[in-house]
Amino acid sequence: MLGSSLDTPNGPDEQDEASIDPRWLGIGLNACERALNEFAYLTVGHPLWPALRRLGIRDDRASGRFLDALQIADVNPSGPGRFDFAAETGLKRSTFAAVVFPVFDDQGETIDVAAWDLDSGALALWRGAACMLGEENICAPRIEHDGLTVHPDALAWLRAGRTGVIILDPARARWRLAEERLVVDDLAFGRRLRDALRLPPPQVFVMANDARRAA
Known part of the structure; x- marks a missing residue:
C-alpha cells in the first residue's frame, strides 16, 4: 500500500527486529536470567514432562516474559529452602532434576529462580530473594x-x-x-x-x- 512506508518508515522486517527483547539474544541478562539461560532446558521432551501432565500441570501460560516457561535443571540442595545449579557447582552427589522457573517481583522483574522437586513437593530458591x-x-x-x-x-x-x-x-x-x-x-x-x-x-x-x- 502507498501509505505503508509512512506508517512503518523502517519497513516491517526492521520493525519486527527492533521489537525483539534483546535478552533473547543474551543481551542485558541479570544473574537469574543468565542462570536459567545457561543451566536449564525446556520441559517439553524431558522425561519429567509426562509426569507434569499427569499432575495436571500443562504450562499453558503465555505471558510473553523472557524465560517464563517451565524448565528442567539438575540442582543440589544448599540449605533450608535453597538450591544451587549442579552445572555450576560440579557436584554429582544429591543431584536431582527439578522443575525450575523465574520468580518475579510486583513489577515483573526477575529477582530469583525457584526449583520444585516433583517427588517430595519441596520448593527452594536459588538466591532467597523472594x-x-x-x-x-x-x-x-x-x-x-x-x-x-x-x-x-x-x-x-x-x-x-x-x-x-x-x-x-x-x-x-x-x-x-x-x-x-x-x-x-x-x-x-x-x-x-x-x-x-x-x-x-x-x-x-x-x-x-x-x-x-x-x-
Whole structure:
C-alpha cells in the first residue's frame, strides 16, 4: 500500500527486529536470567514432562516474559529452602532434576529462580530473594473475583497456571499483603494463613519522666 512506508518508515522486517527483547539474544541478562539461560532446558521432551501432565500441570501460560516457561535443571540442595545449579557447582552427589522457573517481583522483574522437586513437593530458591511466588499477580487484573488467591503449595499454584501467590516467608510477605483481600479454598488453611500473616503490634515505650510523674 502507498501509505505503508509512512506508517512503518523502517519497513516491517526492521520493525519486527527492533521489537525483539534483546535478552533473547543474551543481551542485558541479570544473574537469574543468565542462570536459567545457561543451566536449564525446556520441559517439553524431558522425561519429567509426562509426569507434569499427569499432575495436571500443562504450562499453558503465555505471558510473553523472557524465560517464563517451565524448565528442567539438575540442582543440589544448599540449605533450608535453597538450591544451587549442579552445572555450576560440579557436584554429582544429591543431584536431582527439578522443575525450575523465574520468580518475579510486583513489577515483573526477575529477582530469583525457584526449583520444585516433583517427588517430595519441596520448593527452594536459588538466591532467597523472594518472599512469595506470584508477586507479579498482585497488580494484575483479576477476572474471577476481586481477591488475590493464595495457594497452599507449589502443586496447586502450578495447576492454576501460576495465578495467585504462594507465601514463602510470612514475616516479609505480611507487609506486602497487608491491604490485600486474600482468597483461599480451604478454611483450615485460611486460618493458618491469617495467623502467619498477622501484623505484630507496635512497640510502645514510656518516657522515664512521664513514668515518674504518673507514679
